[in-house]
Amino acid sequence: xxxxxxxxxxxxxxxxxxxxxxxxxxxxxxxxxxxxxxxxxxxxxxxxxxxxxxxxxxxxxxxxxxxxxxxxxxxxxxxxxxxxxxxxxxxxxxxxxxxxxxxxxxxxxxxxxxxxxxxxxxxxxxxxxxxxxxxxxxxxxxxxxxxxxxxxxxxxxxxxxxxxxxxxxxxxxxxxxxxxxxxxxxxxxxxxxxxxxxxxxxxxxxxxxxxxxxxxxxxxx
Numbered sequence: 001x002x003x004x005x006x007x008x009x010x011x012x013x014x015x016x017x018x019x020x021x022x023x024x025x026x027x028x029x030x031x032x033x034x035x036x037x038x039x040x041x042x043x044x045x046x047x048x049x050x051x052x053x054x055x056x057x058x059x060x061x062x063x064x065x066x067x068x069x070x071x072x073x074x075x076x077x078x079x080x081x082x083x084x085x086x087x088x089x090x091x092x093x094x095x096x097x098x099x100x101x102x103x104x105x106x107x108x109x110x111x112x113x114x115x116x117x118x119x120x121x122x123x124x125x126x127x128x129x130x131x132x133x134x135x136x137x138x139x140x141x142x143x144x145x146x147x148x149x150x151x152x153x154x155x156x157x158x159x160x161x162x163x164x165x166x167x168x169x170x171x172x173x174x175x176x177x178x179x180x181x182x183x184x185x186x187x188x189x190x191x192x193x194x195x196x197x198x199x200x201x202x203x204x205x206x207x208x209x210x211x212x213x214x215x216x217x218x219x220x221x
Contacts, residue, residue: 001219002134002159002166003103004152004184007113007120009171009192010207011096014086014115014123015043021081022050025074031058043192044174046114046145047075082119092127093191095207104132106212110159111136112151112168112178135159147174149182156182167218169210176200185218 009015019038026033031054041057042050051074055067103109109132113120117138124130135158137151144150156163168179171192176199179186187210188200195203201218204210 001215002108002110002156002161003215004110004112004155004159004166004168004179005100006168006170006172006175007111007115009043010169010189011093011100011111012091012120012123013093013191014091015171015192017082017085017091018115019043021078021085024081025077026054028077029070039192044114044146044172046139047078047116048139049114049145051075079116079119086119086123091123093207097127097129099207099210100129100132103210103212103215107215108159108161109133110155111138112142112146112155113137114139114145114151117141146172146178147181149178152179152182152184156184165219167215170200173198185221187214187218 005011008018019035022038023033042053045053048071051071052067055070100109111120111133115138117136117140120136120138121130135155137155137158139145142150142154152168153163156166163183166184167187168184169187169189170176170179171189176186176188186200188198188203189207190198190203190205201221202214
C-alpha cells in the first residue's frame with residue numbers, strides 16, 4: 001500500500017517561491033501575475049503548462065513557434081530564479097521530515113509532482129530524505145501533467161502497485177483530481193487552500209496528523 005506525495009505545497013513550502021519566480025520572469029516580459037491569480041488558475045501546473053496557459057490567457061504568441069520559444073525560455077529562466085530563491089533558506093514544511101520517516105518505516109513511498117525531478121532531488125538530498133522514496137515522478141516523467149492522472153499512474157506503475165491500493169497526499173484541487181481519477185484514495189492537506197475548497201477522503205491541517213493509522217483508515221474505509 002504505497003503512499004504517494006505531491007511535493008510543492010505538501011513536503012516543500014515552495015509554492016510562494018514558484019509564484020515569485022514566475023512573477024519575476026513574466027514581469028520581465030510585461031506580463032502581470034499576482035498571487036490571487038496564480039493560486040486561482042495556475043498552482044499545480046507544470047512550468048510548461050503554466051507558461052502556455054498564461055500566454056494563451058494573455059492573448060499573446062498566437063503563432064505556435066513563438067509560443068514554443070516562450071515556453072522554453074520561461075522554463076529555463078524560471079528555473080534559474082527558483083534556484084536562487086531556494087538557496088536562501090530551508091524550504092521543508094516543519095512536519096515533513098518526521099512524517100516521511102514515520103511512513104517510510106511502514107509503507108513504500110513515492111512522489112508525483114509537477115516540479116522537475118532535479119529540483120525535488122536537490123531539496124530532498126539536502127534534507128537527507130531522498131533515500132526514503134522508491135520513485136520520484138517529476139514534470140518530464142509522465143506524458144501529461146496534473147490534473148491528468150498520468151503522474152500518479154506512472155508512480156503506481158513504478159512502485160508495482162495497483163492505483164486503488166495507493167494513498168495520495170495533495171494540497172491542491174488539481175492534484176486531488178489527478179489522484180482521484182487515477183483511482184487512488186486521497187488525503188488533502190490545507191497548506192495552500194482552506195478545507196472548504198478541497199475534496200478528499202480525509203482532510204488534515206498538517207503532516208504531523210498523517211500517521212500509519214490514518215493511511216490504513218483511508219485505504220480500508
